[in-house]
Amino acid sequence: MANERLREALLKAAITPEALAERIQVSAKTVERWVNLDRLPYARHRHEISVLLEEREAYLWPNALSTERSAKVAQSEVTQVYPRRSSVTIDVWRRLFDQASRKIGILVYAGLFLPELEPRLIAILKSKAESGTRVEILLGDPESEVVAQRGAEEGIGGAMASKVHNVLAYYSQLRTVPGVFARFHSTPLYNSIYRFDDEMLVNVHAYGFPAAHCPVFHLRRLSAGELFDTYADSFDRVWSSGTPIWESPVAG
Known part of the structure; x- marks a missing residue:
C-alpha cells in the first residue's frame, strides 16, 4: 500500500x-x-x-508513534498551564501578537477583555495584516441561541450579546483592511482559542464560570504532535461554518 x-x-x-x-x-x-x-x-x-x-x-x-510516545509528545506541546485566563500576563499576549507572521486567529463569543487589556490591539492587527499576516476573527452571533445560553450559564443574561456588540465596535475599525476577516459563529464554544502561527492559547470553559476564571493551556506545535492541531482543526471547522460579518476587501 x-x-x-x-x-x-x-x-x-x-x-x-x-x-x-x-x-x-x-x-x-x-x-x-x-x-x-x-x-x-x-x-x-x-x-x-x-x-x-x-x-x-x-x-x-x-x-x-506508540500510544505512550504520542502521550509524551502531547505533554511536550503544553509549554505552560495558567490556572485562570487572568493569569496570562500582558507581556505574554504582546509577545505572541508581535511574533506572529503568518496567521493570527481569535475564536471567542465576545472576548471583550482583549482590546481592553491591550489598547493597541486594533493597530497591531492592522499592522500585521498589512505586512502579510492573515487575521481571522470569530465572534459569537449575538442573535444566536448559544450566545444567549452562555450568558444564562454565567448569570449575566443578555449582557453576553451586548459584549459581542461592544467588541465589534473595536474590530469594525478593521473592516477595510485587506487580510483581516471576521465571521459570526453559532457553535457551542467549549474553548476560546487564540492562535499565533505555531503557538496557541486555549482557554477552556467550565459550566457556571466566566472564561476569565478558567484555565488556559499554552501550546506550541511539534511536528510529531497532535494536540496543537486538534485545536487548530477545531478552529478551522468553526471558521468554515461561520457567516461573514462584513465583506472583506480580499476574499477569504
Whole structure:
C-alpha cells in the first residue's frame, strides 16, 4: 500500500522523490519504498521530511508513534498551564501578537477583555495584516441561541450579546483592511482559542464560570504532535461554518 499522504505532500511542494533523496542524503530507491510501499523512515528522516514539506509527522505517518510516545509528545506541546485566563500576563499576549507572521486567529463569543487589556490591539492587527499576516476573527452571533445560553450559564443574561456588540465596535475599525476577516459563529464554544502561527492559547470553559476564571493551556506545535492541531482543526471547522460579518476587501 502506498503512502498517499507523503505522495501528495511531495506533489504539493513540487519536490520529486529523487530531489528528496538528495536533500536528506538517502538513495532514491529508499524514498520510492517510503512512497510506494509505505515503509517507515527513521525518526531523524521523518523529522527532516516534515520540516521540508511543511507537514506534521503525525499526518504523514499516523502509525509511527506508540500510544505512550504520542502521550509524551502531547505533554511536550503544553509549554505552560495558567490556572485562570487572568493569569496570562500582558507581556505574554504582546509577545505572541508581535511574533506572529503568518496567521493570527481569535475564536471567542465576545472576548471583550482583549482590546481592553491591550489598547493597541486594533493597530497591531492592522499592522500585521498589512505586512502579510492573515487575521481571522470569530465572534459569537449575538442573535444566536448559544450566545444567549452562555450568558444564562454565567448569570449575566443578555449582557453576553451586548459584549459581542461592544467588541465589534473595536474590530469594525478593521473592516477595510485587506487580510483581516471576521465571521459570526453559532457553535457551542467549549474553548476560546487564540492562535499565533505555531503557538496557541486555549482557554477552556467550565459550566457556571466566566472564561476569565478558567484555565488556559499554552501550546506550541511539534511536528510529531497532535494536540496543537486538534485545536487548530477545531478552529478551522468553526471558521468554515461561520457567516461573514462584513465583506472583506480580499476574499477569504
